Amino acid sequence: VSGLATGWRRLSARLARAPWLAGRGALDLVATMTLILLLIYSEGVWFVRLPLTLLAIAALLFPGLRLDRRLWLTAALVLLAGNLWTWYDADNHQYVIAYWCLALALALGAGTGGAASTRSANDSLAQSARWIVGLSFLFATAWKLHAPDYLDGTFFHFALLADSRFHDLSVWLGDLRLAELQANRTALETLLHPAGDLTAVEFSGSTGIRRLAVGMTWWTVAIEALVAAAFLSPAGSLPYRIRDGLLLAFILTTYLFAPVTGFGWVLLVMGFAQTPRGATARRLAYVALFLALQLYRAPWPRLVDWMLGS
């Protein structure tokens, strides 16, 4: 660990003057990362996906468009209209991406060429990013404290037994067999059958799942509350100073098991945008994790099992 930390510090020192980690270069990197996010993770109806894809491709091909506020305002309006139109399908991160594009549009003035306007745009983006992250986590925490079936572990218990996104985790750490998960899936489908008349079905579980659910419940609500407190704390306070570590810890632990890469990416872009000038190591960590999050998509538990021959 100490070797890794030393290596990271050396790399950060070497990159401290890298043009893409400061000033207009950093602004350009934020815009580029957001464009990649729009290109890969724009979801929903065609009239959202198509214009966003075209806008993203155009701005990636022609760098002059990347810091044009009209492009970001169009992207924000398309996303907001899409969220309004398909509110019953839109996930939280689709709202966050829309807010972030709007923040970019508001931060980028007509004269972004000068050093003063670049600094002003960076400052405005940093403020927006801190508030979007802080408020998103605040409301997520509020829901977890308020929901009737979260704090007692019921939600994650159910997710581990029925949500296919958690199946690897359930098998790996929850002592549950794939056949039991499949049986739960079949029971759920029977309950939901349009011609069904059942009002209850049985589920298979394990003590390991219960323990895992309780651990995930408390870790998630604790880290989300800490991120909210840190990002909304006054500048200079202790929580404020450790905010990047908390956000990175949340992303590292959450998206390993909940593969919502689009949400992870927008958090990383905003995390990068709100770091102060000169915080090279933290900026580098956000960029590194932006790349690494794609590696999370590999079926690691199954690969480890395969390598161990089990």
Next chain:
Amino acid sequence: MTPPRRRPRALWLLVPALLTVVAVGQHVLATASTLSPWKGGGFGMFSTVDAPVARFVRAHVVAGSVEYAVDPPAALAARVRIIRAWPRPGNVDDLARRLARLRWTAADFGHAVPTAAPIGGREPSADEEPSEPLAVESVRVAVWRYRFDPAGPGLEAETILETTVAVGEER
């Protein structure tokens, strides 16, 4: 030369303000009505089992003394998804009226419960007797949601909303 226009410094506040208005509004609606905490931009995902996928629609057409279970056709899929996210008397009633306007024929998709399918939904095979349209008297639509009880049998479903529309009164 025209000087560059200066934007108000506090313009960035617009985004956090918009986020807060949407999230607070969603929290109020989901607490006071049947809106799923997962939807509406309030950051309630992964906080409760009560997601739209935990809600389901059961619809029946009544013909004679028999209740036939029906699966709403694909053309009504978006309406069903809206109902699962936020069931309200108005949209459940609207679905029932739309189902009542369709013509139904007895069908069997391999389930013990009698079922019906909308006419035109599929072509009958060559060796199949053409079915007569059912004389549907009413349509009943119920919105259910399941809850998970870790100490109990598993999933237990309960009705959130239910409506019945008599054929002839659906317009």
